[in-house]
Amino acid sequence: MEFAISLVAEGTLTGLMYSLIALGFVLIYKSTDAINFAQGEFVMIAAIVVAGCIDWFGFPLLVAVLIGFLFMVVFGMGLERFVLRPMIGMPIVSIIMATIGLAFFLRGFGPLVFGAAPTTINLPIPDSPIFWGPLYLKPIMLVGAGISILFLLAFGWFFLKSRAGVAMRAVADSHQVSMAMGINVERFFAVAWITAGIVALLGGLVWGNMIGVDTQLALVGLKVFPVVILGGLDSIIGVVVGGIIVGVVEALTSGFIDPMVGGGMKDFAPYVLMIVMLMIRPYGIFGRRLIERI
Amino acid sequence: MSYLRTFGLAALATAGLAAAASTAQAKDLIIGMMCDRTGPTAVTGTALCPGYHDYIDLVNSKGGVMGNKIIADEVDIQYKVPPAIEAYQRYKSEGAVLVSPYGTPMTAALIKTMEEDKIAGTTAGFGTAAAANGEKYPYMFPIAASYWSQTAAAIKFAKDKLGGDLKGKKIAYIFYDNPAGREGIPVLEEIQKQEGYELRTFGVPAPGVEAGSQVLDVTRRYRADFVLLHVFGRAPAVVLKELKRAGYPMDHVIGYVWAVSEGDIAAAGGWDVVEGYNTIQFAGVGSDYPVLQEIRDMYKAEGKDEPEAMKYTVYYNRGVFQAAVHVKAIENAVKAKGSADITGTDVRDGMEALHGFTLGGLVPPLEMSRQDHEGGGFVQVFQVQKGKYVPVTDWFRAYRDDVLRLLAAEHQ
Numbered sequence: 001m002e003f004a005i006s007l008v009a010e011g012t013l014t015g016l017m018y019s020l021i022a023l024g025f026v027l028i029y030k031s032t033d034a035i036n037f038a039q040g041e042f043v044m045i046a047a048i049v050v051a052g053c054i055d056w057f058g059f060p061l062l063v064a065v066l067i068g069f070l071f072m073v074v075f076g077m078g079l080e081r082f083v084l085r086p087m088i089g090m091p092i093v094s095i096i097m098a099t100i101g102l103a104f105f106l107r108g109f110g111p112l113v114f115g116a117a118p119t120t121i122n123l124p125i126p127d128s129p130i131f132w133g134p135l136y137l138k139p140i141m142l143v144g145a146g147i148s149i150l151f152l153l154a155f156g157w158f159f160l161k162s163r164a165g166v167a168m169r170a171v172a173d174s175h176q177v178s179m180a181m182g183i184n185v186e187r188f189f190a191v192a193w194i195t196a197g198i199v200a201l202l203g204g205l206v207w208g209n210m211i212g213v214d215t216q217l218a219l220v221g222l223k224v225f226p227v228v229i230l231g232g233l234d235s236i237i238g239v240v241v242g243g244i245i246v247g248v249v250e251a252l253t254s255g256f257i258d259p260m261v262g263g264g265m266k267d268f269a270p271y272v273l274m275i276v277m278l279m280i281r282p283y284g285i286f287g288r289r290l291i292e293r294i
Numbered sequence: 295m296s297y298l299r300t301f302g303l304a305a306l307a308t309a310g311l312a313a314a315a316s317t318a319q320a321k322d323l324i325i326g327m328m329c330d331r332t333g334p335t336a337v338t339g340t341a342l343c344p345g346y347h348d349y350i351d352l353v354n355s356k357g358g359v360m361g362n363k364i365i366a367d368e369v370d371i372q373y374k375v376p377p378a379i380e381a382y383q384r385y386k387s388e389g390a391v392l393v394s395p396y397g398t399p400m401t402a403a404l405i406k407t408m409e410e411d412k413i414a415g416t417t418a419g420f421g422t423a424a425a426a427n428g429e430k431y432p433y434m435f436p437i438a439a440s441y442w443s444q445t446a447a448a449i450k451f452a453k454d455k456l457g458g459d460l461k462g463k464k465i466a467y468i469f470y471d472n473p474a475g476r477e478g479i480p481v482l483e484e485i486q487k488q489e490g491y492e493l494r495t496f497g498v499p500a501p502g503v504e505a506g507s508q509v510l511d512v513t514r515r516y517r518a519d520f521v522l523l524h525v526f527g528r529a530p531a532v533v534l535k536e537l538k539r540a541g542y543p544m545d546h547v548i549g550y551v552w553a554v555s556e557g558d559i560a561a562a563g564g565w566d567v568v569e570g571y572n573t574i575q576f577a578g579v580g581s582d583y584p585v586l587q588e589i590r591d592m593y594k595a596e597g598k599d600e601p602e603a604m605k606y607t608v609y610y611n612r613g614v615f616q617a618a619v620h621v622k623a624i625e626n627a628v629k630a631k632g633s634a635d636i637t638g639t640d641v642r643d644g645m646e647a648l649h650g651f652t653l654g655g656l657v658p659p660l661e662m663s664r665q666d667h668e669g670g671g672f673v674q675v676f677q678v679q680k681g682k683y684v685p686v687t688d689w690f691r692a693y694r695d696d697v698l699r700l701l702a703a704e705h706q
Contacts, residue, residue, distance in 0.1 A: 003515040010506055116336035118528060118561040127539050127567070136514060138506075138539050210535075211504060212561035216334055216528045223504075254507035255515070263471045263497020266507065 002134040007251040009135045015227075015247020016145035017210075021203040021220055022227040022239045023152060024196040029233045030159060031168040031192035032084075034095035040221015041106035042197055044213075046072050047204030048110050051119045051213040061123070065205065072197030080190040088185060089175050103218070110215050118214035121205055144206035148243075151199065156236045168192060226270035230277050232287025241285060246270045320358070321634040324365045325350075325620055326385025326393035328400065333372030334500065334527040335397070337557040341606035343368060345613025348589045348601070350621070355592055359625045362634040366617070371396060373527070375403045386411060391627070392620055392641045398422065398441075398474035401434070409433045413638035414623070414645055418616050419444075419551045419576050421477045424704040426668035428646065433638065435645050435667040437619050437660065438576035441477035441550070442697045443671035445522070447574060448548045449485050450692030451675055452520040455546065455572075461490040466518035468508065468533055470525040471497035478524050478550070484696050494518075498529050505529065509536035519546065526552035531561035538567050545570035548675070555608040565681040572686070574673045577615040577657050579607050579683045584654040585614060608683075611656060618653050619645075619660070658689035671697065 021043055028036040036042075049071045053064035083102065087094050123140065130137045159165035171178045171188045178185050204213075207220050227246045231238025254266040283289050327346060330339035350366045358364055367388065369381035378400035385393050392414050395401045398421035405422060408415050409432060416435045417425060423440035425431040439447065453460050467482055469475035479495060486493050494516055496508045505525075512518050521542070525533055530553035537547060549558075554573030562568055581604070590600050603610050626644030627636040636644075648669070651660040658672035671691045676683040 003511075006510060006514055007507060010510055014504075014506065111332055111336070115340070116332050117340050117557055118337050118531065120531070120561050120563050122563055127535075127563075129539055129541060136510070136540075140539075210532075212528060212531045212535075214336065214528065214561075215332070250504075251507045251510075255511055258497065258508075259494070259511070262495070264499055267499040 003255060004252070005134045006136045007255045008248055009137060010141070011248035011251030012244050013137070013141035013145045013247070014251065015243035015245065016148040016240070017141065017203075017206055017243075018220075018224050018227050018246055019239045019243030020144070020148040020151060020199065020206065022224045022231070022243055023148075023155060023236070024199045024203070025224065025228045026234060026236060026239055027155065027196050027199065028192055029172070029228075031172050031188060032095060033172045034092050034099070035233070036196060037096065037099040038103035038106060038221075039196065039200065039224065040218040041103045041110075042072075042200035043204045043207060043220055044215060044218040045075070045106050045110055045204075046197065046201040047121060047208035047213045047217055048114045050201070050205065051121050051208060052114045054121070055119050061121075065201075068201050068204075069198065072201045073194050076194035076197040077190055080186070080193045084189055084193065085186055088189070103221075107215055107218060116214060118212045118216075120212045121208040123205065123209045125209070140206065140209055144210070147202055147206065149240075151202065152236055152240055159236065164188070164191070223270070226274035228284070229274045230284055232284030234288055235284065235286035238284055238286035245273070249273060321362045322365045323359060323362050323624055323628075323634060323636070324367055324385070324388050324390040325624075326381065326388070326390040327366045327368045328371045328378055328381055328394060328396040329368050330373045330396055331370045333370075333374065335373045335552075337527065337555060337561070338552060338609055339370070339396070341555065341557065341603045341609035342613040342616075344601055344603035345610035346617045347613075348592075349585070349614045349617035352585075352589055352592050353617075353621050359621060360628050360634070362628065364621060364624070371400065373397050373400075375399050379403060382407065386413065391624060391636055391638060392416075394616065394620065396420075398477065399472060401425075402473060405431060405434050411638070412642075414642040416616065416619065416645075418612065418619075421474050423477050424701060426666065426671070427701045427705050428664045428667040430705045431667065432664075433642055435662070435669075437616075437645075437662075437667070437669050438657075439551070439574070439671045439673045439691070440668055441474070441524070442481045442700060443668065443691060444524075444550050444574050444673060445478040445481040446485065446671075446693040446697050447673045447675075447691060448522045448550065449482070449489070450690070451548055451572065451574075451687070452522070453489065456519060462492065463519040464492045464494070464516060466512045466516060466521045467493065467495045468505070468512065468521060468523050468525060469495060469497055470527070470529055471499050474526070475524055478522070480700060481693075481697065482522075484700060485693050488696075498525055498533065500527075505533045505536055509533060509540055509542075513537070513540040513542050521547040522550070523547055523553050524550040526550075528561070530554070530558040531563075534558070534562040534568050534571065538562075543570065544568055545572065545677070548572040548574060550574055551576055551673075554676075556606045557609070559678070565678060568678050569680070571678045573608075573676050573678070573683065575608065575676055576673050577611045578655065578674070579611065579676050579685075581607055583611070583656045585618065585656060586611070589614070615653060615657050619648065619651070622648060622651060 024039040050064045050068040053059045125139050168188045227242040231242025253269040257265045329343040371377040401417050414433050416437045418438040423442040425434040498505050623645040626647045627640035648662040660669040672689040675687040677686045
């Protein structure tokens, strides 16, 4: 029982860390109505820039993070200006295909410029676990989960309460109508992509510390697909719930089912859940009942 | 008449000289070398492949193999089977005299084809372990401790660390969940019969970027006495970091040969994180070997600094070792044939003729034969101590009879 509780705790914290990356998907979907298939690559490239600044130039962590922040802002703006702006008003599938192309480009660009050798981002967080009753908690996961919760609250407020958030949702609903209503669509596109970049940076810092930094870090983006499908592509609360479900399912599968079958179930169990969800409720637990075939 | 005789002799001499010149004409000898500079196991190739090329360059800078230049044709296969098969077809069409596959799945895919094509290959430190039996796999050469030999050595090391008796002890085998990772299991089960330890296996799904719950299981539920770590690519760093976070004693962990590089340690957070970690090596670690000095001198003579990859001595040294074995086998083949017109079969024979090959102490004496394509199966354990690798054993092998029995069973 103690082991099961530990697994649930581990899975919950991991799931909240998935949520942080999943937030990038939701952010883009809510503002552009498209899925950003390069979100994992955003995480990878942000982490590689920060780790590269530390390893190559010996910058202190804070300076490296600041450079990473500026890089992701410029990256988001450039992406909006040169890749996505020309697509305003075009079918959503065009934007989706552009993000898929971008993902492959970044996977090649990362090692080409920064090298393929893996490294890590050493955050000033102790490694020693915290024992709390039957729970066994890792400080980095607590920090990662904390960052996720703070950001999810902040974005929840932003989308629901702020004028800019309402405008972004309007842009997502219809580019043409938004423009007709005087909303600067380009600006909100840029804000969305920049913010997705910043979320990716935070995810990259936490996951880069957890699992190291190289192109494989982009795989975290794939892990997040079941999260957003389960929770609902356009729901911030769905991201939290989906993240926790995926994290806990993974942990329990690894702890109880993998030993019985010799391993291998952990990684695809969330995708089984995702397929089941798509069959019975394709818009997710908290998503809008709006289905489009693409 | 005298004039005619003189003319005839001169003509014969000219023809003879032309023939001699023809046979002595230098030839490019092609080695098909698969690499993994990108993809999930890039941590290996980014250091190993430069070591390989540097040694080949060193040989060529000294005139090649008896005047024949060695061409190492590299293809980055990204640890994937389809590019490996494509690369092999290219090597075959180029007339490569030797092919160096990379990775157990790729080797498994190519082993029969290479045998049919009579092209020799090496698989230093990875599978298929059964290829150590040269009578069953005549064209494949592990040339270094196979996963079976590594497993046997790891168990022996664990036994020594745990006071000389494994009865009732809990051994955890954390493995990369693919054919390479699973190779150690038969040997663990075989030795278990005589040593009486408890064994549990923990598969880490590829590419191994998360292993938190497996480590939780190893440390909190199973409570292993010793951990054998047979993962590679990104997984070693992740597992090591997780073990550290779980407070598991790192001196009770031993990593197989692809979980032990300086790159893995850097990605795990640095030397302090893995203080005490034991690592199996089949080539020496560090920079103090004559062959490495020769490479540094080569760079110096060219007015260049030594390459960055030389800092990653675990894999760089293995690249040098592999290249040196390849060159030596080709040299043996050229000598035996009397010309550079050698075939894969000649190289196979040249490989089997390797005896007492140590590369200046970088590797244990390699003793190859038709029966033993592994060359002895020796390893050395290095431990992380205060920011560097320190050897804690001599070259050794263990449970050899068990390993050979399993090999014989494969042969039947």
